[in-house]
Amino acid sequence: MSRTESVARTNGTKASKAAKPNKVGAAAEWADDRLGLATLAKKNLRKVFPDHWSFMLGEIALWSFIVLLLTGVFLTLWFRPSMVEVVYDGSYSQLRGIKMSEAYASSLHLSFDVRGGLLMRQMHHWAAMVFIAAMMVHLLRVFFTGAFRKPRELNWVIGSLLLLLGTLEGFTGYSLPDDLLSGTGIRAADGFMKSMPVVGTYMSFFLFGGEFPGDSIIPRLYTIHVLLIPGILLALIGAHMLLLVYHKHTQWPGPGRTEQNVVGYPMLPVYMAKAGGFFFVVFGVLGLMGALLTINPVWRFGPYNPAEVTAGSQPDWYMGWPDGALRIMPNWETHLWNNWTLSWNVFLPIIVLPGLMFTIVMMLPFLEQWITGDKREHHLLERPRNAPSRTGLMVALMTFYAILWMAGGNDILAIKLKLSINQITYFNRAAVFIGPVIAFFITRRWCISLQRADNDKLLHGLESGVIMRDAQGGYTEKHIPLPVDKAYTLTARARDEVYVPDSEADENGVNAPGARLNKLRSRFSRLWYGDNIQKPTKAELEEGHHHAELEEAHDAPLEGHAADGHQFDGRHDIEDEHLSRQHD
């Protein structure tokens, strides 16, 4: 299938020879006799990966997960997930003699009495932040370029689950040291659980092994953090990768890059070196971050005490948005019969909202597919501008996220900007609804304008900046025709088809089944595609070229005249040409 033979040559002039072919060959034969690896390897060793910087974002997530596994194992060798009270007598003098949980004491021990312990702690924490950030940016990349479309919808769902689990893994992880800050986080989590109707207090008592804080939560979170969630994460990452290999990577359209092929570099050796090298780069950068950027200095917070708190208490950044929702939520609660209390003020923003948001994100591919009715496979990526409504939808979701995230730091904003926290909160309450709508329409219009600009380029060429004055004294600007490679790349996209429902009623006036749904669908489809600018047709393109010829004819009499600079109008060979007079 692949044309690998055309590249089976190296830069070397002599054929390379294995130093001891016999031993290596024998080992390979031994293994293949038992595992049959050659068949698998034959298919995959030269697997093609297309090149683009944005394909690297998911890789960052993958490699930081590996770093998390490595540094995490190191941490488990000293960390003790126990809430038994001990008196600290380690190296950190400011806390010596103070009662604390064994978890906190062992975190201090790791930081001050184990060489490299603080480094591993900081690398682990940074890697967690980079892991989640990279997953989110990767998710945005996949959405904006349409890489989630058939046949990759399930991989999108798996990816969304990875983000959800990664977030939970992060929360359980930073709760473990049992310092004042993380304890406050657990305290709030207890409040979240108690807000659940009917089962809230039971959930809390079961998780904490009794009343908050109890002595069970740290060991239980530890098991969840080092066994349960990482196990599921590993399995899902495996599935994510397998599907990636099975579907083959998407690619950007361009000359020779079609829906039926994938063009790029082979796994062995180029991608193995590049991706493998990139693992070391990510690992190395995280190492430098662990060395130079202090993160979560638990020794400064002191041991957890349910009667104390520090001002400016905030969770890790990825928990910021539900925390923001919690902050700007009006203080509603409902008292039902039998005096049961329904705490909307906690339940809605922290239990319902995140679940709802993740469900929406997971459903996005299916939603778009329903609106557009497009059931074809897609392997070529789309530029964000060529799917204005899709791009607008994600920017709207990003705006929603950003406003909530900002609300999660409303106290910091109030202090830094010297604003009233009340006014920031009222502003955010409105902005969280209005902002996404505005963002959607601005983004959509912006994309459509960019589509127009692309069409202008195709029809009229690039603006050269060369201004011609004709005999009548009129001015025109010369346009340089687009190189055919670029022009092809710009037009390598499908034409959008607005969904039109079949006639609503048959001849007897009976509504077709699902007519109402189809009507809704066509309305969405019009919003989705209706205003998009389609690429020029062949006729339009020829018309544009014809216009360019006219322009050339119009300027022909000027040919040979000493109009300096006109040689750069794109119709002349500019080898050895230069402006006769230098501008001062």
Place this chain on the structure above:
Amino acid sequence: MSIDKREVSAIEADPIADPGLPAHQPRPTDTDEYLEKRAERQVATLFGLSTLFVILFCVSYFVFKIGDDPTEILGFGASNVALGGCLGLALLCIGVGMIQWARKLMSDHEIVEFRHPGSSSDEDRTETVAILQTGLEESGIGRRPLIRNSLLGAMGALGIVAILPLRDLGPLPGDKLNHTVWKKGMRVVQDVGGNPIKPADMEIGQLVNGEPAVFFEEKDGEPIYDGVALQVQKAKAAVVIVKMQPDDITPWPGRENWGVDGILCYSKICTHVGCPISLWEQQTHHLLCPCHQSTFDLADNGKVIFGPAARHLPQLPLALDDEGYLIATSDFTEAVGPSFWERDTIKTGE
């Protein structure tokens, strides 16, 4: 399954035909032997540097002491900076070297692989369906509903085994959340040191963090509350004691004699999600929670005046004992801390 669903979207020659893959352009390292050698030296140097950093890492491990001063050397800790710096650079050198190798020296011919549709072929599908049907028929699961249904029932019942043993994760809540250790006659003491408080000790506008005296008492030489038990009780019983101008206070009916000389006592645990509340605005009598900014007016019965908390701060009724120290006259009359479903169904206090 219609053919249309299998279709791979294709871009036709519309309006421009695919000009095909551009010809391969050789890199400088492909044509210039000097540049090729130089790139080779660069890569080898990077790998060599990596080994050097590993050696430095080992040296740093033994040279730099760690201890209680994490701020030495630019505020980072010498051991941490040296170990992390060497590790990071050793890894980066390997990574950059490998990528440089791939970019400059390995073949940069792009190759083309053809895709296959994601779905199986129609023959495979038909065959699989037939196999499944054969299997189902041979098992007789359709013909023997008794077996099928009893098996489904047994599987469902087995689910109980997965859930029931989790029952002992914790005790049932009962009415534990509605009670604290406060009771009639218990002294309100300062949270640090456990000293009892006389009204005269406090100034107008002052806020003191308080705890029940029982946290500092001993029985047979052992503290009554210690370790986890102390944490559990503290999470409910922590209070703040404030002294305000008696004229500023507007108590609800029935609460007129809950204070002593303008001194009132409130739960310190936020009614939103349970953070201890600590930011006191003396002039306005407002108490602000640092977690989610719920604000309570302590002159007005702990009412919520801003933020996401839905419920006022529970107030602890105060009196003076024979020696003139502040005491509670009962437990809190309502549940403290975050709200919950059964909150108002059980009345607490006397």
